[in-house]
Amino acid sequence: MQGSELEVDANMCAEARMADLEGLDEARDLAKAKCQRNYQKMANVYSKALRVRMFAEGQIVLKAAEFVRRNLPSPSKFSPNWDGPYIIQEAHGSSYYRLSKSNGTALADPINGKWLKHYYS
Known part of the structure; x- marks a missing residue:
């Protein structure tokens, strides 16, 4: 070139x-x-x-187990995925709820509604 x-x-x-x-x-x-x-x-x-789940005060619900919410492996093969039953003490508009056990003991932390489901007895 x-x-x-x-x-x-x-x-x-x-x-x-x-x-x-x-x-x-x-x-x-x-x-x-x-x-x-x-x-x-x-x-x-x-x-x-x-699926938006709405709950009212006084309803009985189940709460997702800790290992489910934190996306951890199950502690045992037969461990339940839901804990409870719990009673809703306070319902906030932002889908956060304060729960208490059936004996009246309140849980310390609020929980998001996506980790709750209705309890049918």
């Missing part, structure tokens, strides 16, 4: 590189918008599948 051909190739490469750099911001914006759309779709699917 001769020197003039190398200069032409170098100029073409430089121009192509500049065009790529100019389009980079647009490509990033498109990728970010696509990512946000996918995130919103996942959030919508989760919201549709989520």
